[in-house]
Amino acid sequence: MRNWLVLLCPCVLGAALHLWLRLRSPPPARASGAGRADQLALLPQWKSSHYDVVVGVLSARNNHELRNVIRSTWLKHLVQHPALSQRVLVKFIIGAHGCEVPVEDREDPYSCKLLNITNPVLNQEIEAFSLLEDTSSGLSEDRVVSVSFRVLYPIVITSLGVFYDANDVGFQRNITVKLYQAEQEEALFIARFSPPSCGVQVNKLWYKPVEQFILPESFEGTIVWESQDLQGLVSRNLHKVTVNDGGGVLRVITTGEGALPHEFMEGVEGVAGGFLYTIQDENAEAQKRVTRPVPHRQGQR
Numbered sequence: 001m002r003n004w005l006v007l008l009c010p011c012v013l014g015a016a017l018h019l020w021l022r023l024r025s026p027p028p029a030r031a032s033g034a035g036r037a038d039q040l041a042l043l044p045q046w047k048s049s050h051y052d053v054v055v056g057v058l059s060a061r062n063n064h065e066l067r068n069v070i071r072s073t074w075l076k077h078l079v080q081h082p083a084l085s086q087r088v089l090v091k092f093i094i095g096a097h098g099c100e101v102p103v104e105d106r107e108d109p110y111s112c113k114l115l116n117i118t119n120p121v122l123n124q125e126i127e128a129f130s131l132l133e134d135t136s137s138g139l140s141e142d143r144v145v146s147v148s149f150r151v152l153y154p155i156v157i158t159s160l161g162v163f164y165d166a167n168d169v170g171f172q173r174n175i176t177v178k179l180y181q182a183e184q185e186e187a188l189f190i191a192r193f194s195p196p197s198c199g200v201q202v203n204k205l206w207y208k209p210v211e212q213f214i215l216p217e218s219f220e221g222t223i224v225w226e227s228q229d230l231q232g233l234v235s236r237n238l239h240k241v242t243v244n245d246g247g248g249v250l251r252v253i254t255t256g257e258g259a260l261p262h263e264f265m266e267g268v269e270g271v272a273g274g275f276l277y278t279i280q281d282e283n284a285e286a287q288k289r290v291t292r293p294v295p296h297r298q299g300q301r
């Protein structure tokens with residue numbers, strides 16, 4: 001599916017560009033005495049070294065077939081078009097070195113990270129984040145905190161949670177926790193914490209159950225904690241919490257990796273709670289649950 005998107009997106013871009021250039025072109029002269037030389041004088045004269053648009057197509061070194069498909073479809077039309085070929089330049093951007101990790105052994109087809117899953121514990125709840133024993137709890141100034149992650153093997157999130165405040169007796173705050181899928185504006189799961197409804201305390205977190213659906217391999221999402229009170233959240237930097245990846249079935253994505261943040265990223269990068277999840281045996285659980293369909297994005301949130 002992603003390979004088809006790589007091919008279709010440039011096609012849509014090329015069609016939109018073609019329409020835009022046609023709309024920009026001045027209408028032909030209607031005077032009966034105007035000759036072709038006069039009409040050509042109305043059109044801008046483009047030099048061979050000047051282009052309105054330069055399109056860079058990112059491509060892995062070994063994707064020869066995909067590049068040839070582009071060359072034989074929309075790029076061929078562009079090169080042969082008398083006007084577009086003078087206005088638009090297309091170049092493939094290819095890395096100096098290829099990836100030595102086979103595609104089937106990567107975290108995803110578009111990265112060069114080795115997929116390394118070791119002894120996953122199936123059908124047992126795992127805490128995604130946990131505080132160190134000597135970590136003190138206290139409110140921060142951040143009212144919105146978020147963290148992104150990628151699923152490398154199917155999991156089911158069973159509960160969303162928030163860190164407890166050591167200064168509170170019981171639970172005295174109002175917090176909303178939401179899980180978003182990448183590029184989607186509608187939350188998949190929402191858990192609301194308040195003094196009358198604070199869930200169950202496990203270790204140093206309060207948890208509330210959510211509707212359970214399988215998050216498939218390659219799923220990318222973001223958990224957002226938002227305080228509904230004037231004070232901030234009990235939050236921690238990612239380096240001050242323990243990430244329990246279940247033997248490599250999920251990975252936290254940080255802005256320090258050089259990846260562009262998703263448009264739905266909110267607040268400060270960090271952790272203000274966690275979630276409970278189970279690692280699913282795909283063969284045994286396929287008949288019990290189905291992956292939740294995600295609605296198409298309608299606009300900015």
